[in-house]
Amino acid sequence: MDDSSSMQDPILATEDDDGFRPLRTVPAFSxxxxxxxxIxxxxxxxxxTWEDSCRCEAYFIMLYLRAAFWLLTYLFDHFVKNRHENLRLDGYHEFHRAIAYHKTVPLQIVSLWNTFLLAVQALIQHYYGDNFAEKCAVAGLFVPIVYITMFCSLExxxxxxxxxxxxAKVVHFNRAAAPPDALQGSRGHSGGSLGLTQRGLSTAELLEKQADLISYLKDHNLKLNQKIMQMNAQVRTVTFPG
Structure with missing residues (x-):
């Protein structure tokens, strides 16, 4: 009885389909x-809190923290891209495109900040030379430890x-738990999600949307074929035992 009911909606009811899978990237971003x-x-x-004589050491500690933070951001970027790729494979191409820019921004920001700090450090070392230790140990608003702290706060x-x-976007997406784009038109969700009735789309955007959805439907068709083969094997086993 379960098999016959599942065949009424073959794309949704494949053996490997466990329903909506939320995008679990909020903890990583937090x-x-x-x-x-x-930092x-x-x-x-x-x-x-550190004394003037220790301001150089404090500055270099911040530089080490910046280097470690960039490495962490690089690993974070790889993790988020992997999650977003799984989202695309699940058929949520519209939302995948809507947040495609967000996933690259953190690495870009941290890389830009570190590049700027590297340029400032090169200028400081170039102009101060051997007097760098004396310059960074004095009290003031624009000593290295203060400017790097202000820059990190801005970041x-x-x-x-x-x-x-x-x-906010991911939380809203997870709460909505909508079906994949290819199924939304037939289930009363945002009509025209296939792109055929959406106005304002360029030819390139339309072709990209159609290519994504065709790929998604081909994957589900493969799963459906596997399900049918398994059911046929079970029927033959029951019909022709031993």
Whole structure:
């Protein structure tokens, strides 16, 4: 009875299809933002509490933290891209395109910030030369430990807006638990999701949407064929035992 009912909607009821799978990237984005905030707080603590004679050491600690944060962001970027690729394979091409830019922004921001810090460090070392230790050990607003802390705080503020926007979209997507794009038109969801009736689409966008959906339907057709073969094998086993 279960097999006959599942055949009424063959694409949805494949053996390997466990229903809607939420996009689980919110914890990763939250942790990434938390680490960025911790680095900013560490900079404030170092700049406010360490003595002038230790300001150079504090500055280099921040540089090491920046290097480690970039490496962490690189791994974070790889993890998020993998999750987004799974989302695309599940048939959610519209949402995949809607958040495609968000997944690349964190690595771009951190890389841009580190590039700027590298350029500033090169200028400082070029102009100060052997007097660098003396210059960074004095008190002031624009000594290295203070400027790098201000820069990290600005980066954290930018990441708050970027990550907050992304997290809000993903949470809304997970709560909606909508079917894949190819099935939405036939189930009363956003009509025209196949792109045939959507106005304002360029030819390139239309072809891209159709190619994605064709690929998705081919994957589900393969799963359906496998299901049919398994059912036929079970019928032959029952009809012709031993």
């Amino acid at each position: 942790i990434h933002l938390l680490i960025s905030s911790c 900013s707080v560490a900079g404030v603590v170092l700049a406010a 954290t503020l930018v990441l708050c807006f970027v990550h907050g926007s992304y997290i």
